Amino acid sequence: MTAATPAPAARPSATAARAAGLASGKPNLFGHDRNGLRALFAQLGEKPYRADQVMKWMYHRHVTDFAQMSDLGKALRDKLAQAVEIVPPNTIFEKQASDGTHKWLLGMDGGNAIEAVFIPETSRGTLCVSSQVGCALACQFCSTGAQGFNRNLSAAEIVGQVWIAARHLGNVPHHQRKLTNVVMMGMGEPLLNFDNVVTAMSVMRDDLGFGLANKRVTLSTAGLVPMIDKLGEVADVSLAVSLHAPNDELRSELMPINRKYPIKALLEACLRYTQRRARTTITFEYTMLKGVNDQPAHARQLVKLMRKVPSKVNLIPFNTFHGTQFERSDEAVIRAFQKILLDAGVLTTVRRTRGDDIDAACGQLKGQVVDRTRRQEEFRRKLEGGVADAA
DSSP states (O other): OOOOOOOOOOOOOOOHHHHTTTTOSSSBBOOOOOHHHHHHHHTOOOOOOHHHHHHHHHHSSOOOOGOOOOOHHHHHHHHHHHHHOOOOOOEEEEEEOTTTTTEEEEESSOOEEEEEEEEEEESEEEOOOOOOOEEEOOOOTOOOHHEEEEEEEHHHHHHHHHHHHHHHHBTTTTTTTTTOEEOOOSOOOOGHHHHHHHHHHHHHHSSTTTTTGGEEEEEEEEEOOOHHHHHHOOOOOOOEEEOOOOSSSHHHHHHHHGTTOOOHHHHHHHHHHTSSSTOOOEEEEEBBBBTTTOSSSHHHHHHHHHHHHSSSEEEEOOOOOOTSSSSBBOHHHHHHHHHHHTTOOOEEEEOOOOOGTTTTTTTTTBBBBBOOHHHHHHHHHHHHHHHHOOO
C-alpha cells in the first residue's frame, strides 16, 4: 500500500486464520446464496425455511454465532456449529478519511490482503467491493494492476466485505439503510471470477440478504465481451464499462484487453445487454489523463461512440499513486470535455474524488498481493529505472 504498511501479524487464532482463508473444512455460509443455502440445509436433513431463518440472523442482525440464534432449536444450533461456519474476512486495519470515506484492509491467505471502501453521500452510501486479489489485466493507469495478480476471491470473501461494512454501519435492510449501493469496482476484474461474483451479487440483492434493488448493485468490467453476454443471461444488475479511451489505438495502449476485445465488439455486447431489459443504460467510465485522452478531439470521438448504445459517461479525475507516469487533467480541461459531451446530448457527470487522503479513491486500491505474474517486479524495475534516469 502507499500508506504505511502494518507490521507482520502474530500467528492468527483459529477464527482469524479461517477468516483469512485458511480452510477449516467447514462450508462458510457467506459463500451461499438463498438457493445454495437451502440445498446445503437439505443435505443436513433440515427444512428450507431453516436456511431462511439463518440468513436473517446473518444479514439483518449481523450474528455469526449459532448459539445466539434464539429461534432455532438447541439441537439444530449444535448441529450447525459442528457442520458449518459463518466467518468474515479478518480486518487487518481500517481507516477513515477526512471526508468520511472508510477503508478496510482485509487479510486473506498466504500474506495477501484486499481493500474495500465505503463512500458516504447525502442521499446514499456506496460500498466498493473487490473480486480478486490483485488484477491480471494490467491497465496502465490503475494502482491495482501494478500489483499483479494472485487469485480469485471466494463468494464468501466477497460477501464478507459487504457484511463487515454493514455491521460497522449498523445497516438493517428495509429499515436503517446506510448502505444503499454496492459496486464491484474494487480490486480485480469481476467477470474473470464470474460464478463467485454472481453468487455474491445474489446475496446482495436478496430480501433475506442485504436487500438491495437490482439497479443498486453495479458490476464494472474492463470489457470481457463473452462474459458480458453471459452476465446478461443470469443476472439483472447495473453494468459499468471501463472505457477510458475513444479509439482502439489509444485504448489498446492503456488497456491491453482491448487488443482481444476492441471497442466495436465491446459496444455491440453492451447493446445486447441493454436489449435484454427495458430502460437499461450502460455507464461508461472514463479516467481523465492529462495530455493523453482529454483533448476536444477525444471528446468528439467519444460522442460518436455513445450514440451506438443507451449510455451515460462518468468522467473520473485521475487519482495518482506512487510511480505512475500519468497526471490528472486540469479541472478546466475536464469541464470543457464534459461540455462537448453535454452539448451533443450525452449525459455526462464528473465523479467527485473521495478518500484520496487514505489512498481509497478510484484506481488507488492496492491491498497486499503476493504476485504470481511478475508484474510487481516489472513495475518496480521501471520505477527504479526512472529514478536512476532522473538522477
